[in-house]
Amino acid sequence: MKMPYAEPYKIKMVESFKRTTKKEREKYINENYYNLFNLKSDMVFIDLLTDSGTGAMSDVQWGEMMTGDESYAGSRSYYKLKEAIKDILGFDYFLPTHQGRAAENVLFSTLVKKGDIIPGNSHFGTTKGHIEFRGAKAVDCTIDEGFDPKLIRPFKGNVDINKLENVLRENPIEKIPFVIVTITNNTGWGQPVSLENIKQVSALCKKYGVRLIIDGARFAENCYFIKLREEKYKEKTIREIVKELFSYVDGMTMSSKKDAIVNMGGFIAMRDPELFKRASVYNIMFEGFVTYGGMNGRDMAALARGLYEGTEFDYLESRIRQVEYLGKKLKEYGVPMLEPVGGHAVFLDAKTIFPDIPQKEYPAQLLGVELYIEGGVRGVEIGTVLADRDPETGKERYPKLELLRLAVPRRVYTDNHMNFAASAAANILERRDKIKRGLKIIEEPPIMRHFTTKFKKL
Ligand SMILES: *Cc1c(COP(=O)(O)O)cnc(C)c1O
Numbered sequence: 256m257k258m259p260y261a262e263p264y265k266i267k268m269v270e271s272f273k274r275t276t277k278k279e280r281e282k283y284i285n286e287n288y289y290n291l292f293n294l295k296s297d298m299v300f301i302d303l304l305t306d307s308g309t310g311a312m313s314d315v316q317w318g319e320m321m322t323g324d325e326s327y328a329g330s331r332s333y334y335k336l337k338e339a340i341k342d343i344l345g346f347d348y349f350l351p352t353h354q355g356r357a358a359e360n361v362l363f364s365t366l367v368k369k370g371d372i373i374p375g376n377s378h379f380g381t382t383k384g385h386i387e388f389r390g391a392k393a394v395d396c397t398i399d400e401g402f403d404p405k406l407i408r409p410f411k412g413n414v415d416i417n418k419l420e421n422v423l424r425e426n427p428i429e430k431i432p433f434v435i436v437t438i439t440n441n442t443g444w445g446q447p448v449s450l451e452n453i454k455q456v457s458a459l460c461k462k463y464g465v466r467l468i469i470d471g472a473r474f475a476e477n478c479y480f481i482k483l484r485e486e487k488y489k490e491k492t493i494r495e496i497v498k499e500l501f502s503y504v505d506g507m508t509m510s511s512k513k514d515a516i517v518n519m520g521g522f523i524a525m526r527d528p529e530l531f532k533r534a535s536v537y538n539i540m541f542e543g544f545v546t547y548g549g550m551n552g553r554d555m556a557a558l559a560r561g562l563y564e565g566t567e568f569d570y571l572e573s574r575i576r577q578v579e580y581l582g583k584k585l586k587e588y589g590v591p592m593l594e595p596v597g598g599h600a601v602f603l604d605a606k607t608i609f610p611d612i613p614q615k616e617y618p619a620q621l622l623g624v625e626l627y628i629e630g631g632v633r634g635v636e637i638g639t640v641l642a643d644r645d646p647e648t649g650k651e652r653y654p655k656l657e658l659l660r661l662a663v664p665r666r667v668y669t670d671n672h673m674n675f676a677a678s679a680a681a682n683i684l685e686r687r688d689k690i691k692r693g694l695k696i697i698e699e700p701p702i703m704r705h706f707t708t709k710f711k712k713l
Contacts, residue, residue: 263569288709300631308512310665323553346524353549355510412440445597446481457503476598584677616693630679
């Protein structure tokens with residue numbers, strides 16, 4: 256028998272949460288205008304809203320919280336983190352920040368000017384935000400296959416080398432401060448990027464004299480996929496793959512709330528001492544002095560440890576295979592979703608689940624509401640509500656897909672919780688003929704409406 260996977264840790268402490276009844280949940284979601292962001296966490300049974308900052312730290316990480324050094328300058332914990340970043344990622348210089356978008360803010364303040372062009376693979380929301388806020392443009396060079404919801408390919412997050420070369424060739428090179436590659440590709444449904452692809456992008460960047468930056472929020476999960484799917488790397492350890500990958504790039508921004516398994520934190524890491532000097536000015540201005548920049552000493556120490564734990568094969572296997580397990584269960588129940596399942600989340604296909612509900616009635620938001628009512632499971636809409644209105648015409652932008660993302664926090668839930676969530680989705684499928692209408696917006700803010708829009712049921 257092929258042995259199944261199992262978590263390489265046991266549970267030392269538990270956090271209880273209350274189950275609610277369906278009747279209570281109907282009341283809660285109605286009182287909160289059918290927006291899942293408005294719910295108090297106590298109203299939720301299984302929270303799959305995000306895998307960001309929701310992971311469980313280990314006993315050793317909690318130990319680090321007790322021994323962290325809170326010195327303003329020259330903290331021992333800072334040096335511990337500096338050592339871990341050098342050891343795991345290979346970078347000599349780094350700046351701590353309070354989270355990933357703060358790392359973007361500091362690095363982009365240093366490098367991005369109005370009119371610049373930043374090519375990449377489906378830039379993450381905050382990355383794009385920080386680019387556009389500075390009057391620059393994010394150009395998506397993801398391979399076309401990455402946008403096909405059913406196509407089974409090992410590396411759907413890859414950069415299309417031709418698309419990238421066209422951008423580099425057709426624009427004044429001084430207008431392109433760097434190329435940014437996001438691993439795994441979060442906006443592209445958590446699909447990985449191959450090491451071969453990173454090498455090609457790196458060679459191209461060298462040829463044109465442009466920096467290559469990695470948005471590394473899920474770098475370890477990406478390297479797990481490389482080990483499994485890229486023949487050449489199957490005998491290498493995760494840490495060897497991580498080291499090789501980063502050896503091809505100039506720097507990275509990191510949201511430590513993802514693969515470093517801490518609840519808050521981020522950093523920028525780089526090779527170039529000149530860039531470090533320039534970025535330090537903005538770090539001091541926006542985040543804090545260079546040896547803490549937005550983080551507590553204890554948090555830096557826990558983060559240093561998290562980089563080691565997050566790059567262990569056994570941990571990564573149990574983490575990614577749990578997400579895969581959720582996908583497998585859903586598939587068994589016939590729930591339509593995107594394939595292959597990515598590293599951190601499963602994406603349910605609301606258009607296929609509710610074929611008669613038009614996009615103007617927000618089928619993915621409706622699916623999120625129904626899943627909450629059915630099982631107290633909270634996902635997040637990736638559809639028309641998130642796509643927002645066109646800032647010029649004020650008209651809604653209808654995306655190709657209407658998705659409900661179920662993101663799995665790290666080391667938090669058991670496979671039983673995955674069974675539970677999949678069963679709730681299966682029950683919706685069973686009664687979907689009775690769901691005839693979607694939702695209507697009754698109040699929305701001028702921008703970023705995802706979080707605060709109020710809906711009513713039609
Ligand atoms: C989460 C995330 C960010 C932003 O990080 P925060 O810690 O949420 O500010 C940037 N890029 C990617 C790919 C992410 O997943």
